[in-house]
Amino acid sequence: MSRTMTIFKRELGAYFATPVAYVFIVIFLLLTGAFAFYVGGLYERGQADLEPFFRFHPWLYMLLIPAISMRLWSEERKTGTLELLMTLPISLVEAVIGKYLAAWCFTAIALGLTFPMWLTVNYLGDPDNTVIAAAYLGSLLLAGACLAIGSCISALTKNQVVAFVISFIICFAFNLSGFPLVLDLFDAWAPQAIVDVIASFSFLTHFESILKGVIDIRDIVFFATLISFWLYANVLAIEAKKSS
Amino acid sequence: MEKLIEVNGLHKHFGNLIAVDGIDLDVRRGEVLGFLGPNGAGKSTTMKMITGFLAPSAGSISVCGHDVLSDPIAAKTNIGYLPEGAPAYGEMTPGSFLDFIADIRGFSSGEKLNAIARAVERINLQSVLHQPIETLSKGFKRRVGLAQAILHDPEVLILDEPTDGLDPNQKHEVRSLIKDMAAEKAIVISTHILEEVDTVCSRAIIVANGRLLFSGTTSDLAAHSRYYNAVTLSVAAAESASAGRALGDIDGVADIEIAKTDAEYVRMTVIPTDKASIAGAIHHCIREHDWQIGELFVEPGRLDEVFRAITVEAHTPGEEART
Numbered sequence: 001m002s003r004t005m006t007i008f009k010r011e012l013g014a015y016f017a018t019p020v021a022y023v024f025i026v027i028f029l030l031l032t033g034a035f036a037f038y039v040g041g042l043y044e045r046g047q048a049d050l051e052p053f054f055r056f057h058p059w060l061y062m063l064l065i066p067a068i069s070m071r072l073w074s075e076e077r078k079t080g081t082l083e084l085l086m087t088l089p090i091s092l093v094e095a096v097i098g099k100y101l102a103a104w105c106f107t108a109i110a111l112g113l114t115f116p117m118w119l120t121v122n123y124l125g126d127p128d129n130t131v132i133a134a135a136y137l138g139s140l141l142l143a144g145a146c147l148a149i150g151s152c153i154s155a156l157t158k159n160q161v162v163a164f165v166i167s168f169i170i171c172f173a174f175n176l177s178g179f180p181l182v183l184d185l186f187d188a189w190a191p192q193a194i195v196d197v198i199a200s201f202s203f204l205t206h207f208e209s210i211l212k213g214v215i216d217i218r219d220i221v222f223f224a225t226l227i228s229f230w231l232y233a234n235v236l237a238i239e240a241k242k243s244s
Numbered sequence: 245m246e247k248l249i250e251v252n253g254l255h256k257h258f259g260n261l262i263a264v265d266g267i268d269l270d271v272r273r274g275e276v277l278g279f280l281g282p283n284g285a286g287k288s289t290t291m292k293m294i295t296g297f298l299a300p301s302a303g304s305i306s307v308c309g310h311d312v313l314s315d316p317i318a319a320k321t322n323i324g325y326l327p328e329g330a331p332a333y334g335e336m337t338p339g340s341f342l343d344f345i346a347d348i349r350g351f352s353s354g355e356k357l358n359a360i361a362r363a364v365e366r367i368n369l370q371s372v373l374h375q376p377i378e379t380l381s382k383g384f385k386r387r388v389g390l391a392q393a394i395l396h397d398p399e400v401l402i403l404d405e406p407t408d409g410l411d412p413n414q415k416h417e418v419r420s421l422i423k424d425m426a427a428e429k430a431i432v433i434s435t436h437i438l439e440e441v442d443t444v445c446s447r448a449i450i451v452a453n454g455r456l457l458f459s460g461t462t463s464d465l466a467a468h469s470r471y472y473n474a475v476t477l478s479v480a481a482a483e484s485a486s487a488g489r490a491l492g493d494i495d496g497v498a499d500i501e502i503a504k505t506d507a508e509y510v511r512m513t514v515i516p517t518d519k520a521s522i523a524g525a526i527h528h529c530i531r532e533h534d535w536q537i538g539e540l541f542v543e544p545g546r547l548d549e550v551f552r553a554i555t556v557e558a559h560t561p562g563e564e565a566r567t
Binding site: 002003006007009010013014017018079080081083084086087088089090091242243 | 258292295296297298317318320321323325327328329331332333334335336340344345347348349350376392
């Protein structure tokens with residue numbers, strides 16, 4: 001556990017040692033704000049809630065999270081530090097979890113910095129703060145799921161751009177899997193049960209129910225399972241690819 | 245002396261490519277093993293398997309009594325490893341990098357400061373301790389990698405080309421460092437530089453195409469040279485023709501090679517039959533004829549020539565079939 005924490009600290013420090021962290025945070029705050037006010041109509045709706053703010057998170061994460069996750073393992077492979085890391089007395093699982101948690105913690109920091117949004121609605125009106133807290137939790141889980149996907153993909157390539165694009169596509173597919181764009185592909189030939197399963201993988205469906213303030217254990221389990229699955233695949237990907 | 249590294253029947257295949265094809269070796273405490281071979285011979289792959297980065301396709305590896313496959317953490321605890329190219333996290337400073345390595349290696353905070361101070365002093369890193377690693381020169385990057393490898397004072401040190409890219413002074417420093425540590429550790433270094441084997445290694449092995457072709461001390465290796473015990477001398481140009489004939493008539497001389505000719509002297513190497521010592525006979529011959537001699541020395545054996553002979557032989561037919 002302490003070794004996981006060591007990896008975690010180094011990784012988190014690495015974000016802030018380069019301009020990546022600051023660029024990401026500024027872009028993230030600008031975009032979440034812009035979408036909430038100009039597209040979501042947070043102000044014009046006249047309702048004291050943050051729904052227009054959170055509603056765009058799946059779409060923003062789809063683009064921004066791969067930008068954080070792309071360097072997680074591909075950079076280690078490219079610079080050869082993977083060999084250094086894997087010959088230290090640490091297990092691969094500890095390393096994967098440590099690096100993943102650092103990336104997640106970093107997105108939590110970025111998300112946390114949107115607190116003026118929360119202060120604003122509380123100043124302007126009387127929102128249901130438990131709903132907002134639930135939405136923050138949901139948003140964090142969603143970010144965690146995208147990160148687990150991105151982390152796994154970055155272990156498969158030495159090229160960060162490739163990692164970015166593929167992670168983006170997979171997150172996009174998960175966002176849309178409840179939509180006709182994806183479902184129509186399966187509707188024609190797959191049994192209804194399979195179509196339902198695919199639809200149930202949609203980030204949007206699970207995220208939206210949390211957004212309404214309903215923390216259903218099934219949604220939590222969905223995200224937890226998804227994260228575990230992708231991190232497990234991440235471990236396998238590193239094992240398979242480390243010699244190349 | 246106890247065996248700290250034991251490797252038996254090591255194989256590694258990458259698809260159809262056979263990188264390592266049945267290597268056995270052991271390294272005892274107090275030994276410095278020089279790992280030689282052409283590029284792509286399987287040196288780095290073997291080192292990667294000993295350090296637990298790659299899993300062998302077949303064979304067993306044990307480090308300090310711990311099996312690298314079944315108990316990797318215990319084995320890795322006893323190994324200090326400098327991977328090829330000395331990779332390190334560029335955005336970190338050597339100070340924070342060593343701090344990170346010490347944390348992973350489980351030092352308590354008190355021991356950590358001592359260990360880092362000791363390694364930094366030994367490797368002479370004081371001047372760059374707070375500069376990002378990516379801004380350092382190649383020599384300093386290599387030294388950061390070395391500091392990382394010796395930080396926990398390991399029983400076994402595996403150094404993949406530790407002096408590659410260093411200037412002659414830095415090479416000398418690294419070699420002295422290896423010699424200083426040799427007594428209480430088992431050290432394996434890979435290198436292309438044959439003189440390095442001569443100066444720091446107590447034993448050398450040569451691999452090519454994944455096979456072990458030679459194992460022995462550096463003087464054994466030198467004794468394989470056709471120049472072993474040969475005598476090189478420079479004779480005044482005017483006397484060189486008669487000298488060549490007279491030397492050729494000495495008993496036990498197999499061949500004479502003319503190495504270099506200039507206006508004043510001709511340098512020739514007299515090669516003995518069966519590597520026997522002919523220095524006395526040649527000395528006698530010189531005194532007898534009273535030639536004008538510019539230089540005179542006995543060859544210790546040319547390592548580069550042995551290296552070429554051993555590894556080029558290995559490139560004979562069969563190679564294409566294996567790649």
